[in-house]
Amino acid sequence: MAADGPVEQPAGIPTDVVAAFEDIPAVLWAFEGPEHRVVAANRAARASMGFRPGIVGRPIREVAPELEGQQVFETLDEVWARGEPVLGDERRILVDRDGDGRLEEDFYSYTFVPTRHADGSMRGMTVHIARVTDEVLRRRKAETSAAESERRAQAAQDVVLTLQRSLLPAGLPVLPRARLAARYVVAGQELAAGGDWFDAVPLADGRLAVVVGDVVGHGAAASAAMGRLRAVGANALEAGRGVTGTLAELDRFAARERATRAATVCVAVLDPRTGELEVAGAAHPPPFVVTADGTARWIALGPGAPLGTGRPVAPPAVDRLEPGDVLVLYTDGLVERPGHTLAEGLEALARTAVAAGHEHVDDDTTLPTAQVDRIAALTVERMGWTGGGHADDATLLAVQRTAAPPAPFALEIPTDPRGLRTLRRALDAWLEAAGVGEDDVVALVHAAGEAATNALEHAYPEPPADGVGARVTAGLDDGGRVTITVADTGTWRPAADDPGGRGRGLMMMRGLVDHVDVATGPGGTTVTLGAPLRRDVLVGSYGDEVAAPGRGAGDELTTALGDGEVLAVSGPIDTGTVERFRHHVLEVARGGARGLTVDLDGVTVFSSAAVQAAHELRRDLPGLRLRAAAGSVAGRVLALTGLEDLLDAAEES
Incomplete structure (x- = not known):
């Protein structure tokens, strides 16, 4: 008698089928029952669990208890209850691969597909998981570039x-x-x-x-x-x-x-x-x-x-x-x-x-x-x-x-201008540990740096006997307000008559914080800075990046000449690096023989010394243009110091 339809052929020799299942590079699981008991797991699946013993035959909740609270088990329950497949892309999962209790981060895309008995009742499900961590991290790294961040921000606005x-x-x-x-x-x-x-x-x-x-x-x-x-x-x-x-x-x-x-x-x-x-x-x-x-x-x-x-x-x-x-x-x-x-x-x-x-x-x-x-x-x-x-x-x-308030900040810096780098690092770390938002950190570190720079440059006709140029303290009150003091023990010398840049430090401080007080007496000068502090709030759509961006504030000044006669500058421009910055700009511009655009988006400190240099470079290089995003360190300072006319029109808009 002829068959009523095509006869289902076997999948292959069982040993070959198992070998193929084992060698598939993606993670494959098979679960049965409402408790999601593991009935099959290929080599990639077992490796994702650190080859822990006793995987097959046990509920996945027992196999991987660290997944509790990560909405993995809830998703499995959802597939079992509804009998419908579920797909997910680039989900973050934390797994204990080494058995030491510390969870490692990976990103996966997955498909959960229900399986059924011959009578149509639920049997379990098969799970196909692809590790996409490398792709996710590569993409996120690319998205941290200034240009990509700007494009994404504009799209979201x-x-x-x-x-x-x-x-x-x-x-x-x-x-x-x-x-x-x-x-x-x-x-x-x-x-x-x-x-x-x-x-x-x-x-x-x-x-x-x-x-x-x-x-x-x-x-x-x-x-x-x-x-x-x-x-x-x-x-x-x-x-x-x-x-x-x-x-x-x-x-x-x-x-x-x-x-x-x-x-x-x-x-x-x-x-x-x-x-x-x-x-x-x-x-x-x-x-x-x-x-x-x-x-x-x-x-x-x-x-x-x-x-x-x-x-x-x-x-x-x-x-x-x-x-x-x-x-x-x-x-x-x-x-x-x-x-x-x-x-x-x-x-x-x-x-x-x-x-x-x-x-x-x-x-x-x-x-x-x-x-x-x-x-x-x-x-x-x-x-x-x-x-x-x-x-x-x-x-x-x-x-x-919190268990205890942060200890007050206190630092003595020497008269050597290199002490400003120590101040920036230490104050940045103290503010970051307190949870201060990035914009406030930039403003406070700049303002304190300006006060300390003034003390080092003007307070001491002769170096102090103890070698201490300024003492910096900072504290946070219960209302969320920080107070920073920069005190010296010297006698200030009058600033040189230089309308191009000197005397701008105090103006910069007042533009960066909401309170500046300068008290001068026979024992020295104390500058007090005050400002309310805020932490950033992420407001956006589902799937937006949740990780807090790093400040990435470099300690070394670097320059790189790119296409289109654009000189990219990164790191701090302060009293210790300003001459190198000035000389490199003059060298690349050939003393004014050709136009030059200087990209300042990577600058982490743009001090009053940098402002003075920019005024002098404007005088010496008629074709000079500056590029700085409105929210960047340099962009904020340029807006305060009368140098907006140097900005590229495209950047201003």
Whole structure:
């Protein structure tokens, strides 16, 4: 009898099939059952686990417990529950390959495909994983170039994100006893302006108030309503209204118009000195604490109605943060998942935040180093994996109570100008350890360097007996304000009559910080610099880079002549390097015989000595042009010192 259809042929000799399976370079897994028991793993899969024993026959949760909290097991559960394949691109996974408890970072693209029994019921799944770490790191390295960063920034500056950035805080305060981090992402691919907001307000009594809220709806109207509520809340907190009074003020204001009505909010006030915490909310998801020992503790809030609905404000809850504990506030866009209950989303959020904060990560990763930064960055990143992104705007604000405030900064620098390099390195490191944002670090290091340069150049007709040219101190107060003093013991000599560049140091200091005081007496001169400090906040779309960029401030001056008669300069231009800079520019320009463009984007210090040199070079080289991005170190200084006319028109625009 003839067959009704084609007969399925065998896959091959079993030994050959196994050998082919083993030799495939991609990672291949086969799981069975709802516990995802490993029934097959090729050589690449076993190698990705460090060839740990007992892989086959055990649930993957037992084989790789370090994946808990990274949303890997949740994705497997999703495939089993829905019976539909899931694909992912360039997901960051941390794995313990050496068995020493330290996790290594890799990036993978994967496909999870369900498998079924003959009767159609779920059997398990096959997983195909390709390691794409090298490609991801190469691409990210290329994207750090100034040109690529500028192109990406321009592409991202659409109306939506510009509106969100203008209404949200420009930064978070830098405090001696608490460290803050925030992440805001716009929903999915729609990039529709939303109503999430957050704020952090240092109070006059040394406490810190933090707020996270959510206005109903999307679009410009929701963003505008969010901005109004944020302003009302900040004003009430600064006026000392406390948690309950601030909620009451927000409730009264929200009732006035439809756009603000039914908004939700969570307000917390922390005393970083004692850890005392007071929290209240209006129909907002409850905050939780990632404890220093690696557990999650929810803060139970009383039942409360949304703002402006005429219901009474719920009483506050009282808690306490121990040193190292992290308070996490967020919006519901972070936990809402299609097909899952809110309780499941909250459980996943807490589990993910704990993992993000307590993974023993290898030093050689692109992750932020501070624990609170990793919690903010990785939690939002990982919670967006299921479903390919966040269905709604998602906001997370994390506050960590630190074990102790940073020690005050103190440094003696010699009269040798090379001491300025030591000052820059030491002050930069102190500010970075305190969590200060890059723009503030650049401004403060420049301003302190100018004050120290003035002391070294003008205070000592004869070298001091102890060899100390200036003593520099710095401290951070509970309001997030830094005070830097630069003191000398000399008698200042009058500056030379040089309208081209001298005397600009004080003007530069006043342009870089918001307070400059110069006190001169018989014992010397003390310059006091003051400024509020802020940490950067990442506001963008899902998938934006989460790693904090390095400052990359070089200590050596280097120059390189490229195409189009462009001389690229990198490193510091100060009293110790300015002559080399001046001579090289004159040499390349052949004393003015040809036009020259000097690219200053790589300059890490552009001191008053550099300003003087630029004025002199403008006089000697009529064809000289400068290139400096508006946000670069040199660009900021040039704008303060009357040298904008030297900038290329293309760069100014």
